[in-house]
Amino acid sequence: MEPFDLFNLNLDQLFRMQTLVSLIRFGVLLFLGFPALLLLSKWVRKYTSQKFSSQQGMIFSKFVLYTGVVIIVFSILSELGFKLTHLLGAAGIIGIAVGFASQTSMSNIISGLFLIAEKPFQVDDIITVQNITGVVLSIDILSVKLRTFDNKYIRIPNETIIKSDVTNVTHFPIRRVDLNVGVAYKEDIARVREVLLDVAKKNPLCLNEPEPLVIFSGFGNSSLDLLLLVWAVKSDWLSLKNKITEEIKKRFDEEGIEIPFPHLSLYSGSVTQPIPVNIVKIN
Amino acid sequence: MNEQSEQTIWKSYEVQNDELYSWKIGDLKLWCKCATNEIQIAYRHFVINESENQIEPPEDIVWSRWALKNNHPKIQLNPVFPDRSVVVKPESSFRIKINAQARIYVRVPIWLQINLIKQKPIHLIDIPTVILSNTWFGTFFEGELCYWISSGVRQQVEPDLTRPYSAVCPIQLINKSEEDLLVEKICLRVHNLSLFFDNVQLWSDEIKILYKGRNDISQIKATGTPPHESPMAVLLTAPRRPVKKSITAKTFASLKDLPGLGIPTH
Numbered sequence: 001m002e003p004f005d006l007f008n009l010n011l012d013q014l015f016r017m018q019t020l021v022s023l024i025r026f027g028v029l030l031f032l033g034f035p036a037l038l039l040l041s042k043w044v045r046k047y048t049s050q051k052f053s054s055q056q057g058m059i060f061s062k063f064v065l066y067t068g069v070v071i072i073v074f075s076i077l078s079e080l081g082f083k084l085t086h087l088l089g090a091a092g093i094i095g096i097a098v099g100f101a102s103q104t105s106m107s108n109i110i111s112g113l114f115l116i117a118e119k120p121f122q123v124d125d126i127i128t129v130q131n132i133t134g135v136v137l138s139i140d141i142l143s144v145k146l147r148t149f150d151n152k153y154i155r156i157p158n159e160t161i162i163k164s165d166v167t168n169v170t171h172f173p174i175r176r177v178d179l180n181v182g183v184a185y186k187e188d189i190a191r192v193r194e195v196l197l198d199v200a201k202k203n204p205l206c207l208n209e210p211e212p213l214v215i216f217s218g219f220g221n222s223s224l225d226l227l228l229l230v231w232a233v234k235s236d237w238l239s240l241k242n243k244i245t246e247e248i249k250k251r252f253d254e255e256g257i258e259i260p261f262p263h264l265s266l267y268s269g270s271v272t273q274p275i276p277v278n279i280v281k282i283n
Numbered sequence: 284m285n286e287q288s289e290q291t292i293w294k295s296y297e298v299q300n301d302e303l304y305s306w307k308i309g310d311l312k313l314w315c316k317c318a319t320n321e322i323q324i325a326y327r328h329f330v331i332n333e334s335e336n337q338i339e340p341p342e343d344i345v346w347s348r349w350a351l352k353n354n355h356p357k358i359q360l361n362p363v364f365p366d367r368s369v370v371v372k373p374e375s376s377f378r379i380k381i382n383a384q385a386r387i388y389v390r391v392p393i394w395l396q397i398n399l400i401k402q403k404p405i406h407l408i409d410i411p412t413v414i415l416s417n418t419w420f421g422t423f424f425e426g427e428l429c430y431w432i433s434s435g436v437r438q439q440v441e442p443d444l445t446r447p448y449s450a451v452c453p454i455q456l457i458n459k460s461e462e463d464l465l466v467e468k469i470c471l472r473v474h475n476l477s478l479f480f481d482n483v484q485l486w487s488d489e490i491k492i493l494y495k496g497r498n499d500i501s502q503i504k505a506t507g508t509p510p511h512e513s514p515m516a517v518l519l520t521a522p523r524r525p526v527k528k529s530i531t532a533k534t535f536a537s538l539k540d541l542p543g544l545g546i547p548t549h
Contacts, residue, residue: 173426174419176545201416208418208431209370213543229543231419233428 026079029072037068055123055139056116062141104159108142111158115139121168128167129156174207175237177230179245182223184258189216189224195255199247200230205240207231222262293480293519295359295400298322305338306360308395309412309448314340315358315397322356323348324397326410349399349407357400361520362393362485363409364450364473368429370418373436376467379458379494385466387456388440390449391432391473393485396520412448420470421533422540429470436469440512450478450485453510460496468536472503474523475530479509479516486516492534501534 041061049057078084099106116139121127125136127146132154134146144161146154169175183192193214200212210231217225228248232240252259292306298317306313313326323346371389379385392413398404415430440451452471458464469492476487489510493502505526509516 172424173421174423204414204416206416208416210419210423210541210545211543229545231543233417233419236417 022079026076029076029079033072033075034069037065037072040068041065053122059112059116059141104157105142108158111162112139112141112143114162115144115158120166121171125171126169128169129161130164132156133169170234173234174210174231175234176210177232177237177241177244179228179230179241179248180217181226181228181248182220182259183226183252184260185224187224187257189226191255192224192226192257195251195257196226196228196248199244199251200228203230203240203244203247205232205236206244207233223260292360293362295357297355297357300354303339305340309392309446310414311395311410311412311448313395313410314344317354317356320351320354321348322351322358322399322407324408328411328414347408351399358407359398359400359404361396361398362448362450362478362480363396363520364391364476364478364487364523365394365411365415365430366409366474366523368420368427368470368472368474369415369432370420370429370468370470371432371434371436372468373466376465379456379464379466381458381461381463383458385456386438387454388437389432389452389454389469389471390434390437390446391452391471391487392449393478419541420468420536423545427470436466447485450487451512452476452487452490453512454490454492456492456494458494460494460499462496464494464535465537466535470532470534470536472530472532475503475526476505477507477518477522478520479513480519481509481513481516484513484516485519486510486513494535500532503530503532503534 041064044064045057045061047057048060074084121136121139123136123138126133127136129146132146132148134148134152134154137145137147137153141158143155143157146156148154181192181196193216196214197212200206201208206212207230212231213229215227215229217227219225228244230240230244249259292308296304296315298304298315300317300319302316304315306315310328311326312329313324315322315324317323325340325344325346327341327344369389369391373387377385392411392415395410395412397407397410399407415432418429418431420426420429434449440453452473454469454471456464456466471490473487476490479486479488486509487505488508489506491504491506493504495501505522509518
């Protein structure tokens, strides 16, 4: 059958069996195929969203929809009498050209599929990528969208994420707060340790287990350096970090524990003698 | 001003307009008053050196307010268990041999539940009588947020009139595994327990924990009846989350599971 024969108003041809069958197929593809495809795509989205995540559901349903549209369009064109071999040939050449031009996009798409399969993070997780920290808004085919804490919208290509170190701050349910505390050299380390652990024990956000720990880091230039390690559930992490530092300062003031300023001591050669100072008169 | 003692507080009260009511339960001081079509509740936990005999609420107290349909509301004070599981550690860990049993007692500070009495009780607020600290039961990867009980585990119990705000939970530990059960830390799912009162002491229903091995989760059954230490105790409060038969959950953990540094030791 030649192209556009269907639109030829020759009645003999119209009522030929073959033409009739083609008409029926064309009608079925056009008027039933597309609605059925839409329904199938919605069902795939619903099913995969329940089984996996809403992001993955959206991606699967789009894949089904676009593939189905291509199949239906090619089938319709075939029913209309177009020789698809020519079209496929042209599509192949265009595909190669588009492929070269869209290497980056294809890389992002492939990276996106790997991200979906690997699941290093999910929507609503807080991640850090190349010094950018934010809440994951969506994981799309080409990129991941973040909202920073100061409400900026950041789009990061999937290829960048696959190639970079990604820190998922909220993956595990509990997190540790590390606080560097420096006290004057005159202070008793055991007493300071006791005070720090008591402050941690009295803070209701601080978890009893994993238990708070105080580590003596070393002898600093101006202070004895200690490290207080306390744990909180991830939602309380920031509140604990804010509150416990204030509580430590308040408690140190009450106990008379000195937090020294950075300082240098000068010695003139003997620790017991002061540095000699000569006042010179200038006429 | 009406102040109630701890022994007789589990009942209903008709709150008159412009009258201030107060209750003292353990560390908790509670105030309640009623204005036109409104009920207001405030509370404070007193720490050492603060005045426990303070009758009037402090000026900086924060009032929770509910608008009502009618004046002269009636409120009911009920004891309830905390809204999360509790973790308790024996003073020293002990072992239960294969097929052996042990009976232990844990004191859990209760919460105070205030309901408005209508045709159906309307829940207003739950308040802890003692502020408990948080703890994590599980691993660094998964687990649940619980409260930490510092009162420990006892093998005998005596009614403690100085702490009527705590409920005694009798627990029967049964080792049905093929190894000794080392009891270092226990997670008690109190939201599945009922509260009973025998006019002296609050009790939970009897709890049976069947230990099936380190890699298996334990089977926990709450009988729903008063323990045999106080068979005549009367049911005051049903469980927050009733369970028909039994539940299975991780109940025992080792002290080495959660080292403070975050580095697993095994």
